[in-house]
Amino acid sequence: MTTTLDPDLTDETAPHRVVTAMRGSLPGIDLDDSPTTLAAHRTDRSAMPGDPDPLVLARPASTEQVSALLAYANAHRIPVVPQGTLTGVAGAASAISRAILLDLTAMDAIIRIDADDMIAVAQPGVIVADLAAAAADRGLFYAPDPASAQIATLGGNVATNAGGMRCIKYGVTRESVRSLEVVLADGTVLRTRPSTIKTVGGLDLTGLIVGSEGTLAVVTEITVKLLPAPGPERGVLGLFPSVAQGLSATNRIAAGPRTPARLEFMDGRCLEAIRKHIPDAPVPAEANAWALAVTDARDGAEEDLASFEKIFADAGATTVQRADSAEELEAILEARRQLQPSARGLLGGSVEGDIAVPRSALANFSARVAEVESAYDVTIALGGHVGDGNLHPIVAYTPAEGARERADEAVMTLSRLAQEMGGTMSGEHGVGLEKLPALDTEMAPEALELQRRIKTLFDPNGILNPGKKY
Amino acid sequence: MTTTLDPDLTDETAPHRVVTAMRGSLPGIDLDDSPTTLAAHRTDRSAMPGDPDPLVLARPASTEQVSALLAYANAHRIPVVPQGTLTGVAGAASAISRAILLDLTAMDAIIRIDADDMIAVAQPGVIVADLAAAAADRGLFYAPDPASAQIATLGGNVATNAGGMRCIKYGVTRESVRSLEVVLADGTVLRTRPSTIKTVGGLDLTGLIVGSEGTLAVVTEITVKLLPAPGPERGVLGLFPSVAQGLSATNRIAAGPRTPARLEFMDGRCLEAIRKHIPDAPVPAEANAWALAVTDARDGAEEDLASFEKIFADAGATTVQRADSAEELEAILEARRQLQPSARGLLGGSVEGDIAVPRSALANFSARVAEVESAYDVTIALGGHVGDGNLHPIVAYTPAEGARERADEAVMTLSRLAQEMGGTMSGEHGVGLEKLPALDTEMAPEALELQRRIKTLFDPNGILNPGKKY
Structure with a gap:
């Protein structure tokens, strides 16, 4: 996916001019291009540094503002990177050169908790744990519980189809999302489906957008199902x-x-x-x-x-x-x-994988780890959500010339091993930037091509988080 | 969605010539164009009679044969109607003029039941109850239980995202489908995702194809999740x-x-x-x-x-x-x-709806039924899966000039009422042909257009079940 930038954006003095023009065209929208702000929004928690030169951080306060921003970006071919609290670990929210960083954290309302229909309606910037607490106050239960629930936004969880420890019983985030309000690349506002429990009145746009890492549409309102309190x-x-x-x-x-x-x-x-x-x-x-x-x-x-x-x-x-x-x-x-922070300190440096295999293949997978350690001179710690067959191998290395590269190669080798066993290189973290190199062995070229064509259908100008996911 | 027929197919003597040519190009595939066979496969259990003049019934025995058939149909612009046991009630499987009826009932193997990974792998022609029984033999549970489970195929359940009585606890068919092998319109064979419990390595093609009523791809192998026996x-x-x-x-x-x-x-x-x-x-x-x-x-x-x-x-x-x-x-x-067969006999004729509303709106919906009865001079019986907010209003009428048309209009009015209450015209039966008139009020034009464009992306020549679903 490549994006053709507006020619005006290619010379060095242009970014400020563009932001000035945006301020004129998009009155009332919070646009911040201070270097401090942009630096703070450059990189998520992955090892994939974002580009150093995004255009501006936009903080929309409403669906209408998101719509106006996307229509503007689409017309001017400016890339847009949706962001929440930057807790992702695959680089999906990392900055892109000359892009609008679309910070959705100001849209953080819990609009409604309906105990009769057992649903909650919330904006994307709400913190997952806050939504869960609000449900609990009504005697209900929002099931998804990724490790980052206390700091991650619901919108980010939807974008990455977040997992966590409770999936073995309650499924991943997609299984809790009932319907979405989204803004398409051209600014069109769309509701993906009614909030009824069942409907077969259309294709499953909801499930398609969940996990698409901000590449198909920007999610502006989320209706989730709630369960009886366990x-x-x-x-x-x-x-x-x-x-x-x-x-x-x-x-x-x-x-x-x-x-x-x-x-x-x-x-x-x-x-x-x-x-x-x-x-x-x-x-x-x-x-x-x-x-x-x-x-x-x-x-x-x-x-x-x-x-x-x-x-x-x-x-x-x-x-x-x-x-x-x-x-x-x-x-x-x-x-x-504390496993991840702990493992980082084991030898001095570490990289984390996110493989999943059929549960019956877990023992075979673990038996192959020693040979990967030898091949790349690393130490691998294996832990994870084995009920889902999802392991986060932590590849630790003693910092030295080339050690980090060897660790990255070891993660790639583990990803390929998982794929050979009928598994995946990413059980729950997403592709982002980090897992792009493992895509070719993840799925057949025809399947990847079909997905890229769906991306192009939703976003013909390639403005939504280009270069990620596919 | 319109299909341009091969010019050779437009004159009356052509069909037999085309079938002869197909036999030459597709050796080994069971092709039956006897009038008796075609008549028996004309219409599903809906009130929407299929076209009287399909081309041929093809009974593929393998994914390879499905692929060869679709490649042929795509090259010659011949419509294809996937069929199972014709138990659908919305016309999705009803015949189309000059189409290949793709009867998948010969592909009825249960390939594997894996008690460790708690999955079953089966071909589309397997009867749902047979799959459930095979799972039960291993102490496991296939949850979806539509009323037609004893006679409907798994492929048909996947195509319509079948519901049933157990959805309140276990969800609809989509929630039990782990991954699919499908054949695209051009004959490409694709696996939608690995059979791991979790993966975020791609877009959710599985969920998109489930419920697409044979308009996006032909499903040739289905991996479903199994649960512990209840x-x-x-x-x-x-x-x-x-x-x-x-x-x-x-x-x-x-x-x-x-x-x-x-x-x-x-x-x-x-x-x-x-x-x-x-x-x-x-x-x-x-x-x-x-x-x-x-x-x-x-x-x-x-x-x-x-x-x-x-x-x-x-x-x-x-x-x-x-x-x-x-x-x-x-x-x-x-x-x-026995409600549906019984109600048919209540006054002599009946039409059935399939609305779903948020549960909290069920009482309001039921309170509005009397005015619909008066307006159209019909009798309406209300029953259904209220745990999901899904009702099947049975609109009964005394056969008379115009009575059937009035009953159809009453069903349409009930569908619109449901939509106005945040609901849908089809909770679980599908759109097929029958619900097409209620589409415009079901979703925004942009949402419908997006779905039609996805259909065109998957099937550029419009050969897969054209004229249905959208």
């Missing part, structure tokens, strides 16, 4: 002498009759990293695999926990420990959430 | 003096903490029709509303039933009756399934 979360932690035993246990739980609300896994390297980073973390000293199964059942929670304990013990766990209180469980989950 | 189904039947009381009870259950596996409703007219049609049906004599709430919980089923009983009683039920055995419940469900 029971309190309680869990069982198991420690195992081997990765194979740990994965055998988690696979038995996942394929069993009692679907957990969370099913997490870490190998010995992960535990080592966390202990090093947080000396008092509730992570026992010696184990090669750590597994956590959580229930939030309103009925049968006790039976769930007993079943998890038995499966852990049968699989050879050396420790089986129940977390019955919210505090105990939260401490365990917090340690798990 | 507990035995048990239910509570409530009878109410008024529709308002019945709907108030079902809405309280639907929005409550104990999500039922089925939540069905019929008004007094429905009951009258069933009693008339099946004298010994377990449908009590005098009531203006009938509601059934079913649980299949493995844990807490007893509490579910007690909760349903209390809500029914609190809402003013005159009778609250538990169905504890599978036999009792099945008899009640069977009576419910």
Whole structure:
């Protein structure tokens, strides 16, 4: 996807002139081109630095303003990068040269929580945890719970089809999105479908736009489904002498009759990293695999926990420990959430993967990791949402000439391994910029071409987040 | 959507010549142009008769044969109508003049049931109930359960995004489809995504094709997710003096903490029709509303039933009756399934709607029915899957000059009423041919146009089920 810039934008003095012209054409819209602001909005949390020279940060306050901005950008062939709180980890929100950064965080209203129809209607800038809290206040439950829920926006979660720890029971973000109001590249405002539970009156535009990383349309209002509040979360932690035993246990739980609300896994390297980073973390000293199964059942929670304990013990766990209180469980989950920051410090540098494979292939995948470590002289820690077959391999390296490049190659090799096993290079983080090199082996050329043509259909001038996702 | 026919196909002697040419170009593919066969495949179960003069019935035995057929049809601009067992009720599978009827029922293998990854892989011609039974044999559960499950194909369910009684708990067919193998209009074979639980490596082509009624691609292999087997189904039947009381009870259950596996409703007219049609049906004599709430919980089923009983009683039920055995419940469900055939006989003729509204609008919708009855001199029976806000109003009429047309207009008026309440003209049956007249009020012109452009992108020559869905 390439974008032809307005010729006026190609000389060095032009950006300021363009912003001045925008201010004239788009009165009332907050446009900020201060270097400090632009620098702060250059890069998301990925390792993919955005371009240093975006045009301006626009902070629309309404759907009408988003529409006016896109119509202007489309007419002048100016790229647009939708942004939230920049918590993405694949570069989808990183800046593009001479682009409008479309900051949607000012559109942060929870418009409505409807307890009868069990839906919430919100603007894209609302923080996910705030939406979940507002639902909880009404006795309801917004299920998606990515690790970034406290800091990420709902719009960003929709753009990336965010996952998290609760997907094994409740599905990914797409499965909670009922309908969207979106603005197309030319400024047209569209509702994707009625907010009824069922409709077959059209194609599934909603699902198509969810996960499209801001490349098809800009989402300005989101209707999500809410669920009855679950029971309190309680869990069982198991420690195992081997990765194979740990994965055998988690696979038995996942394929069993009692679907957990969370099913997490870490190998010995992960535990080592966390202990090093947080000396008092509730992570026992010696184990090669750590597994956590959580229930939030309103009925049968006790039976769930007993079943998890038995499966852990049968699989050879050396420790089986129940977390019955919210505090105990939260401490365990917090340690798990600290895996990424911890692993970064393991050797000095690290890169993170996001592979997913069929659950039955997890053990095979883990068995291939040692050869990747040797090939690239890196250390790999394996952890993730094994209930979904989704691992985030952390490739750690000792900073040195070429070490970072070798780590990136190791992540690519792990992605290819996952793809060969019927899996994907990205279970939940998105493609953004970071995973573009793994696209060619992810899908057939015809499938990729079809997606690029859908992108072009939605955005003929290629202004929406060009160069990302495809 | 119009299709330009090959000029050779426009004179009367041409069809036989074309079929002869097809036989030469497509050796080994079962092509049947006997008048008896074509007549039997002319019309689905809708009130929309197919065109009387399709070209040929093709019965491919493999994806390769489907690919060869589509490549041929695309090159010669011959329309293609994918067909299963013709159980659809909106005309999506009805014949088109000079078209190839693509009968996929010979591709009926269950390729694989994987209990570890909890998926089934099947060809489109498999009967839905057979797939469900094969899953049950492995202790697993295929959730979608449309009324036609015993006779409809999985491919047809995917094409129409079939609903049914269990959607309130398990969602529509789309939510059970993991990935698809499809053949595009030009014969290209494509896999929509890996069969992993999560992937964000591309756009959601799977969800886009599900429910597209054979207009975007022909589905040749389907991977569905399976769930742990639920507990035995048990239910509570409530009878109410008024529709308002019945709907108030079902809405309280639907929005409550104990999500039922089925939540069905019929008004007094429905009951009258069933009693008339099946004298010994377990449908009590005098009531203006009938509601059934079913649980299949493995844990807490007893509490579910007690909760349903209390809500029914609190809402003013005159009778609250538990169905504890599978036999009792099945008899009640069977009576419910007989509603459509029964209602047909109520006055002599009937037409059925398929509206869905937000649940909170059900009572308002039902309150408006009397004025529609007066306006069109028809009798309307209201029943359906109220847990999803999905009603199938049966518009009955005494056969007479113009009566059928008035009934059709009444259905259209009910569709518009639903749309005005934030709803849809089709909750689960599809658009096909029957609902085309209600499209313009279903969505904004821009949304409809975008969908038609997606159709054209997938099928530039307009050969796939032209004239349907959009």
